[in-house]
Amino acid sequence: MNENIMLNIAIAFSLLFAMSFCSSFQKTQCAGVTVDQAYRDSTATALVRAAVKGKTSEVERLVKAGADPNYLEEGSVPMLIWTLCAQNKKGYEALLKMGADPNLGGTGEGFAGTGFIGNAYMRRSRSLIEKGWSATVLAAAIEDPFYLRLALQYGGNVNAIKGDSPSHRPLLQAAHEGLFDNVKILLAAGADINTHDNQYDYYTAPVQAILSYDRFDIVAYLLEQGYNHDLESLRRYSNRATNQEMEPYREKVIQMLTDRGIEYKYQHLLDKF
Template sequence: MDKKVSAAPQFQDLIDAIKRNGISRQQWENILCVNKSIVLFIDQDRRTMLHHTAFHGRTSLIELLVQQDVELNSYNKNGETPLFVAVVQDKVAAVEALLKAGADPEVRNQYGETLLHVACNSKTGILELLLKHCDCYIDAANAEEQTPLHYAVMLEREDAVETLLNFGANVNVADAKGRMPLHMASSRGLLKTLNLLLSHGAYVNACDNHDKIPLHYAVQFGHMSLVQALVQQGAKINAIDMDGIGDTPLEVAIDASRLDIVLSLLQQGALQKETLLLVSDVAYPGRSPAELNEEYQDILAQYQEVGNPTRADVLWEVEQLLIAGKSIDNGESQEFKNVMFKLMLCEQKDFLHSMRENQQVRMSESA
């Protein structure tokens, strides 16, 4: 039978009664006995009586409607079935009743989301309940190629992450932007989730579509504890991305004005000699020794002119300044580029140090 869009006051009255839970099971049985056609009506948003009962979690009415042989998998205007609505609203009893009645657990909404995607935000155990019915969809991707595990991380639901991993979710699936769950945990500062993902085999050096590894994300968003954890787990401390001119985590930290992370990365081995050959090319592409020499002399003059005690903390390997002069004479432009790059970092670190001191002064003045 074709469903009809209802304009009948009786239908709206019943919907209001569902909201209030103002009619007993016996009264519902009497209503359905007198007028069975009400189960066929839909509202202007294409919601059936079953959609409304699922939304409000009226389990007894769901059971009565199922006995009337209603359509279990009809879609509202948002492409959601009654079961989907029950999951979104976190109505675990309604979900159980609909699954028991035979509702399809593998449906998707208009965004390509499965029940598992939306269940990641459940606080009533719906996710685990659904996994027992449709675990084959555990790695199903939405329109953005994100799996339920991506969702669980984005929603910062560590419990959902753990549940999905325990049921066998693939920890190394990339979304449309090449981001794996570990990238997302790194950007959000979720240390426990990050460790959980790593313990289940997450690739610590997985690259997104811009060749950013999780360490780039942790540095960019200033999450020191995650930076340290990723490096300890084997993250490539001098990995170069391709976003813009190509940045190492150290360069990202400098751009983000994070002196603490800059120092931490340096202490953990950033900018070893073999790496300098790469990053200096990034910093000074296509520059002639003559051009570099002019800039070098300007920087060196500034260092000689201004005595700053804080430079003792930030200007490491000062003897390289002397090597630079010899490198110019010998035509060793690559070594000279390396020295220039170190000088650039020193200037940045002095600037950052001054910023931090000024901030501390302002805080003490306002206290």
């Protein structure tokens, strides 16, 4: 009798786990749609389903049978971005190994089912996937550097602009989200430290780092690494109050800019607050 009870309990837990897994998979969303709505093509759907589940052998089998890891339709996003939305490292790496292009951008846009962009303390509950983004751009905005390192290993372009906004480039995304490790990784891989937009002066790495989370530590690092574009604009954006943790770095930035001939005319007024 006791054995039957234990068996029934084990079966119940197994069914509950299976139902929970299926429910979680069905809720996998990216760019405003579920995984079953990702593509109209059945072969592409089978491949992306395998990838977001992390079924590496199935990904390999499907690609060898003719499935395209770079398949796109109007209004869709690349399969690599689907694995980023699902935060599935195995599926992400499997697609890259089978030829997925980390520089490929799509025309889909919208929210993912969960929040995974940015640092854990400030992360929004649902992450927005922008039109045109490549896996490299999106990976630069994700806190875990695994995704960015792998994208670069497989040919990710550290200087590409992917999308409609000047901010849609890897270094600016990393700086905007305050992801120091990703900033360092991108610079080491050859990202243009002075990347900027000719029309709007706030589309630079240091200014993005300031405007989002007051990351003056990142700004100081960029200056140390040779950033020298439009230092006068950087002076204007750095001439602001910040939190106690970042204040020493802000003071360091001010000193570094002063040493380069940039004058802070009204700094004495700010110091009173």
